Amino acid sequence: MREPALPLKCLWTLLFALGLGLILLLLFATLEPRPLDGEALNYFPAAMLEQGRRFAREARLAATLKALASLGALAVLCFHPAGARLLTWLEARGRGRWPRQVAWVAVGVGAMAAVVELPFAYYLGHAHERAYGLTRQSAWAWLGDHLLGAAVGLVFSALLWLALYALIRRSPRRWWAGASLVMAGYSLLLAALYPVLLLPLFHQVRPVDDPQVLAMIHSLAERAGVRVEKVAELRVGDESSRLNAMVAGLGPTKQVLLYDTLLRELSPAEVEAVLAHELSHAVHADLFRGWALQAALNAAAMWLAAWMLRAMRGVSPLGLPAAHAPRGLALLMLFLSLCDIAGTPAQAALSRRAEVRADKYALELTQNPRALVQSFQKLARANPGDVAPPPLVEVLSHSHPSIIRRIRAAEGR
Numbered sequence: 152m153r154e155p156a157l158p159l160k161c162l163w164t165l166l167f168a169l170g171l172g173l174i175l176l177l178l179f180a181t182l183e184p185r186p187l188d189g190e191a192l193n194y195f196p197a198a199m200l201e202q203g204r205r206f207a208r209e210a211r212l213a214a215t216l217k218a219l220a221s222l223g224a225l226a227v228l229c230f231h232p233a234g235a236r237l238l239t240w241l242e243a244r245g246r247g248r249w250p251r252q253v254a255w256v257a258v259g260v261g262a263m264a265a266v267v268e269l270p271f272a273y274y275l276g277h278a279h280e281r282a283y284g285l286t287r288q289s290a291w292a293w294l295g296d297h298l299l300g301a302a303v304g305l306v307f308s309a310l311l312w313l314a315l316y317a318l319i320r321r322s323p324r325r326w327w328a329g330a331s332l333v334m335a336g337y338s339l340l341l342a343a344l345y346p347v348l349l350l351p352l353f354h355q356v357r358p359v360d361d362p363q364v365l366a367m368i369h370s371l372a373e374r375a376g377v378r379v380e381k382v383a384e385l386r387v388g389d390e391s392s393r394l395n396a397m398v399a400g401l402g403p404t405k406q407v408l409l410y411d412t413l414l415r416e417l418s419p420a421e422v423e424a425v426l427a428h429e430l431s432h433a434v435h436a437d438l439f440r441g442w443a444l445q446a447a448l449n450a451a452a453m454w455l456a457a458w459m460l461r462a463m464r465g466v467s468p469l470g471l472p473a474a475h476a477p478r479g480l481a482l483l484m485l486f487l488s489l490c491d492i493a494g495t496p497a498q499a500a501l502s503r504r505a506e507v508r509a510d511k512y513a514l515e516l517t518q519n520p521r522a523l524v525q526s527f528q529k530l531a532r533a534n535p536g537d538v539a540p541p542p543l544v545e546v547l548s549h550s551h552p553s554i555i556r557r558i559r560a561a562e563g564r
């Protein structure tokens with residue numbers, strides 16, 4: 152066993168500083184007291200703005216604690232003697248066969264992370280939503296869905312880790328290239344299967360059959376000069392009062408998904424505005440662009456991770472005998488999580504650009520700024536959040552421009 156070399160120490164320090172720095176910066180910027188946005192008061196009552204901001208602050212605090220708890224747990228596993236002993240014990244369950252060792256460590260660490268995150272996930276996914284009247288689901292039903300999701304995730308990720316370790320064993324230096332391709336392919340497959348395989352596990356998905364909505368889609372698609380995309384309705388109304396729409400799937404599974412709540416709450420002109428917005432995501436292949444950026448960031452992270460894993464050989468307390476030792480999986484998990492957090496601002500920026508373009512596209516297609524603004528107002532009322540968040544928070548983490556910015560753009564200001 153030895154101490155880590157200086158470059159290795161620098162890399163870990165830098166990553167922790169970036170990841171934790173970003174998490175804490177976002178927390179403090181969100182919690183900082185500010186007066187209500189004067190412009191937002193023209194569109195929303197003060198009480199609603201106050202409530203939305205409170206909701207955003209509570210969610211940010213819980214998300215911060217969740218991230219700190221899971222990063223902390225992984226850091227203890229990787230860098231504390233007790234954690235290292237636990238990982239070595241898990242590895243030993245595999246009785247010398249590497250696939251079994253990898254499966255034990257992957258499922259063990261994954262399950263531990265799920266347990267550590269459970270209270271925060273419960274708060275964010277259920278208790279917090281319930282306190283604001285956003286969910287009608289019972290706590291047990293939520294737990295059932297959550298456990299099903301976690302179990303599916305654990306199985307998928309164990310398979311992924313097995314593929315990854317097969318690559319690391321083949322080439323301790325160049326595995327990152329193959330692994331980046333595998334990861335990119337995996338997320339592409341997951342994105343393609345999401346609306347047809349994963350989503351139906353939790354919600355009913357069915358084709359939209361409302362003739363008025365169908366006529367609207369045909370007319371929009373004609374004006375946009377694109378082929379009619381599949382449009383499906385997602386039934387969430389029994390459980391949730393949130394309004395949402397999205398483009399999901401890739402290639403043959405690509406479709407516009409509209410929440411049933413959205414179809415119920417929005418006027419036809421507002422539904423048209425939302426559809427036109429979603430059509431832009433489909434036309435400009437925004438899902439694919441997001442995937443490509445994610446794949447590039449992943450490749451960079453894996454390249455660094457390959458070097459890190461080799462440099463960690465023999466370093467205490469984990470004392471990896473080789474780069475492919477299965478207990479090193481926890482190191483990879485921690486390393487890649489930190490890289491993922493550090494890459495958030497780039498992903499958020501790309502997503503916001505696509506959202507700005509989609510709003511513009513919706514305006515051009517419908518020529519109805521009023522309906523677009525009204526849809527924003529209804530979305531903001533149904534999905535509480537900060538209508539005018541601190542600019543720093545928006546730039547570093549938001550996938551959408553703030554509601555007030557979107558309203559301003561729709562009104563040509």
Ligand SMILES: [Zn+2]
Nearest residue numbers: 428432506509
């Ligand atoms: Zn969008």
